[in-house]
């Protein structure tokens with residue numbers, strides 16, 4: 313799954329308030345040529361949205377974001393998510409995902425986080441919060457001692473059109489993620505065309521890497 317996301321290069325991170333908005337959002341992303349979404353468990357609607365979108369749009373790589381508990385992980389898997397990510401590296405949640413061979417990228421931003429993730433047996437990591445924890449300079453510093461063990465880092469947090477290509481230029485970065493493509497107010501305001509335009513722009517930029 314993470315290999316497929318590398319081909320796309322960019323993952324919209326979203327929070328939706330209703331499954332109906334989730335379905336319209338998926339449509340808007342597809343219209344922009346971006347068949348992927350990370351639906352975060354920051355709203356009550358996350359599980360139902362993943363379930364509805366997995367059924368309606370099997371062509372979309374649906375992920376669950378902000379997965380903080382084993383219960384949420386199970387809800388995401390049961391609803392049809394194909395991958396999940398978390399802002400931090402919770403050993404209990406990561407171990408549960410590994411036990412189910414479910415693609416899970418825990419969040420890291422320090423060498424100790426990276427080593428904890430390595431010990432748990434995951435190699436695709438979310439570098440979060442990317443910009444606030446030192447950006448590309450910090451990421452390059454982390455790649456120094458850990459690049460040779462085959463780790464991949466997916467930066468999110470402060471990524472936008474102006475800096476995404478800097479990260480994507482690194483071979484250890486399969487994709488970047490962020491909310492800029494479909495901000496919560498765009499979704500709640502039903503600005504589907506704007507979301508489609510943002511998705512199209514992001515896809516074009518990622519393709520230029």
Ligand code: 3PG
Pocket residue numbers: 325377399440468469470471489490491492
């Ligand atoms: C995430 O969970 O990946 C971040 O909240 C995204 O951060 P952003 O809003 O800066 O894109």
